[in-house]
Amino acid sequence: MLRPRHPKTVWNNDTQGGFTAVELMVTVTILAILAALAVPSFTPLIERWRMRQITEELQSTLYLARAEAIKRGGNITIVRTLGDSGCSDISASPALWDCGWQVLFTTPGTTPGTPTTTNLQRASAPSRTHIQLRDGQGRGIDTSTPISIDRWGQITLGSNTSFDFLIYPSSSSSTNTTKLCVLASGRIKRLDIGSDPCT
Template identity: 45%
Template sequence: MSFLAPPPPTRARARGFTLIELMVTIAIVAILAAIAAPSFTGMIERWRVRQAAEELQSTQYYARSEAIKRSGGITIEAANGWGSGWSVKHTLGGTTTELQTTPAPKKIGVTQTNNTFYVDRWGMVATTANGAATKVEFIVYPEGKGDSSPNASRLCAGQGGRIQILPLSQNCT
């Protein structure tokens, strides 16, 4: 038998967060998010511009492949301006068939002076039917910002058929 007294009961340390700690953490995260939110606007605009430029690029690749497959007769046409969408059509013997329609990208503007492009049987783009291959350039920009916006992109289809997306600061070659 021991004459020593048993040690006093110890209280186990509580684990987790108190409500006050949780509320302070949430408040700090909310303040940081509010400070960072305006910087997301430019990023979202760049994503939209990139997506629209890639859709135009994809349409041009599709039109080229169809022109080679069908021995020409392919047109890429704007629907009431390039900012309203575009379509790929095939004309044979006076009959026109719509092959693909792309709706207007949301919150995006597109600048291009010609509303119709012709793709010959070799996949080269011209501004007139049976015309010589020519360089085609689109400017894709955030709606309301204009085609000189720093978030704008340039889509170039060179005379040799190379299609590329460039920053606005670079010229088509």
């Protein structure tokens, strides 16, 4: 019985796979155009994420400070961090907390008149954001007076029993502005729209 003969496969060594230089240039150009169109649309999303991150971190700081004050019998303060190597100098704007903040516990110390301060938490703010501490009427507060928490967990700022943090991007986009309110009742309230009243 004769077997059918199969044709031999002939490989052409002259055929090479891959892209030509023109095809590669066209592909790169199209990708660059798509990236240029997509990046601006992500900016508001990134800004909203930054504002939410700061607001949640400030809120958790206030809860931590309150818990520590109740546990340690008061003497807890929250102060802003002044300009350091990673942040621009904000000394000219005493209401801004752009460089971050610290939670401090102060004890009388072993020597009279020389209190001992323990840093319980240090937080930094993301770049390209602003954090402004304001009184109940929306005016910036000089933060030479720290936020104090007593042994009962009551949060005060000097004579102000209510105040807020206004958190906004450096691009001044009001749509991404958020607010963290500290009310006289002790309630901490987050508002996604910075223009809403704290009450």
